Amino acid sequence: MSRKKMSHLKNVWPKMILIGSSSTQYSFSADGCWGSLLANFLQRKCDVINRGFSGYNTRWCNKMIPSILSEFDAKNISMVTVFLGANDSNLPTNKQQHVPLDEFKQNLLEIVEKIQSHGVPREKVVIIGPPASNISAWEKDCQINDRVCTKSNTETAKYAKACVEAARESGCCSVDMYTEMVKEKDWENMLNDGLHLSSRGSEYLFELLKPVVTKATAELPMLYPDWHQVDTDNPELPFNGK
Numbered sequence: 001m002s003r004k005k006m007s008h009l010k011n012v013w014p015k016m017i018l019i020g021s022s023s024t025q026y027s028f029s030a031d032g033c034w035g036s037l038l039a040n041f042l043q044r045k046c047d048v049i050n051r052g053f054s055g056y057n058t059r060w061c062n063k064m065i066p067s068i069l070s071e072f073d074a075k076n077i078s079m080v081t082v083f084l085g086a087n088d089s090n091l092p093t094n095k096q097q098h099v100p101l102d103e104f105k106q107n108l109l110e111i112v113e114k115i116q117s118h119g120v121p122r123e124k125v126v127i128i129g130p131p132a133s134n135i136s137a138w139e140k141d142c143q144i145n146d147r148v149c150t151k152s153n154t155e156t157a158k159y160a161k162a163c164v165e166a167a168r169e170s171g172c173c174s175v176d177m178y179t180e181m182v183k184e185k186d187w188e189n190m191l192n193d194g195l196h197l198s199s200r201g202s203e204y205l206f207e208l209l210k211p212v213v214t215k216a217t218a219e220l221p222m223l224y225p226d227w228h229q230v231d232t233d234n235p236e237l238p239f240n241g242k
Contacts, residue, residue, distance in 0.1 A: 026053025074119025
């Protein structure tokens with residue numbers, strides 16, 4: 001590793017921030033493991049930070065964004081994912097979580113603008129659209145947990161499309177999880193309860209994200225040298241940044 005690259009060690013490690021609802025909150029779990037897959041992919045290059053909030057929609061996250069971003073110095077943010085829409089797209093009978101389509105798209109645009117205003121380039125922001133739902137499986141889960149099922153793939157598809165449009169209009173990247181997953185055979189197996197990602201679904205999302213992440217983090221060096229590159233006569237050199 002060159003001395004020029006080694007100077008980077010004096011700074012805080014780069015951060016990738018995952019912002020979203022339950023699929024983000026659970027992204028380091030056994031099933032919803034796309035966040036941990038990213039962390040493994042970026043090991044010794046970038047820390048992956050989870051800021052997911054189960055049940056949240058774009059209306060609430062739009063209010064929270066300044067507080068979330070205040071934790072981080074923009075120069076240390078290598079990428080931000082925004083994974084929302086699964087709750088916004090609930091039918092209007094779910095008054096707690098539903099957000100009208102037009103407002104949903106505007107909230108996304110404002111979220112990206114706030115991230116950009118914090119100092120993160122738009123090309124380092126990725127909007128991930130909501131996945132499709134296995135309605136019959138989610139209905140059963142809702143019955144078991146004494147909830148009313150308010151999901152509709154017809155509606156979710158509209159919100160997924162709005163994510164792609166918001167990304168295009170704001171100049172950031174997008175991953176259309178809904179459109180891509182329903183092309184696959186037995187796509188319902190990508191969900192563990194009809195709504196949240198299974199390990200297969202998480203691995204699928206990770207593969208969709210990988211090209212975008214690779215491009216956004218291409219210039220990040222591996223931090224600290226490989227063990228066989230350590231100078232046994234002066235082992236302290238790479239660790240004190242000199």
